[in-house]
Amino acid sequence: MSSNSIDPTLPEICQVDEKWLSSLKHYLAQYGITEFHYGFTTRLQPESPHQFRKLYRRRPNEMIRAAYCVASSQRILQYRSRYLQHFAAQDQPYFNRHPMGLSVWDDPKSDSRSGPQLARLMEEYGLKSRGVWHLPTSYSPNWLAVFVFFSDQPREVLLRNLTEAESEIELQLTLYSSLLSEHFIAKLNPITNFNCISDRSLLILKLTAFGHSSAELATMLSLTESGVNYHLDRLKQLFNARNRTHLIGLAYRYGLIDSDDDESATTQPER
Known part of the structure; x- marks a missing residue:
């Protein structure tokens, strides 16, 4: 909120x-x-x-x-x-x-x-x-x-x-x-x-859309690579996405990622 x-x-x-x-x-x-x-x-x-x-x-x-x-x-x-x-x-x-x-x-x-x-x-x-x-x-x-x-x-x-x-x-x-x-x-x-996905999941989704691999995200966010993949797999399940490319496409379609989003302005959420 x-x-x-x-x-x-x-x-x-x-x-x-x-x-x-x-x-x-x-x-x-x-x-x-x-x-x-x-x-x-x-x-x-x-x-x-x-x-x-x-x-x-x-x-x-x-x-x-x-x-x-x-x-x-x-x-x-x-x-x-x-x-x-x-x-x-x-x-x-x-x-x-x-x-x-x-x-x-x-x-x-x-x-x-x-x-x-x-x-x-x-x-x-x-x-x-x-x-x-x-x-x-x-x-x-x-x-x-x-x-x-x-x-x-x-x-x-x-x-x-x-x-x-x-x-x-x-x-x-x-x-x-x-x-x-x-x-x-x-x-x-x-x-x-309405907070249907967590801030952490949304951040991972945006950074994946910017082209980062799971290994890169694990380092950036102080997670394990399997932890990053868990978030992405859960998002694919939620959105009925076939793969990461499909997931990113759906995220843009639903407005979860703004076409004007700037990676440099994307920061780790507090919670």
């Missing part, structure tokens, strides 16, 4: 160019969206034998571990943290298999279990309605780019505003999503963002 001087449970906000962020905020505001956070999520599936199965459960205590996201403000991340800690597990819309595109969630007061308390939390942050916009990504068919959005308008007003211009909004969000993912996929990809 990346450090945060305000609350260590909050993800770090990706440093989006202020012109892009202001443009996105202004665009969404005309339809009543006052706050949002953006990142990558996964298609909700039953208990899956997939190697990254925890990603496909989307349990709140796992999603709260996100290290990075794009957000309209620090305040909305504080709301996100409190929601995931105390309400998401009982909030039915969170676990719905939402379709691609727009989904405006029901008023939380309609849920008799925790709805009134969740409504009070939203009111504390000046929010009256909420929803998500799922978009496809080019990285994996099981990953979704998602804008989670909020409004100070009632649900029926927000829903009307968004559905009247749904096609246009989706086009614009797709363009913004492409821009954000292009610049921040190395941070936002679910595998590293």
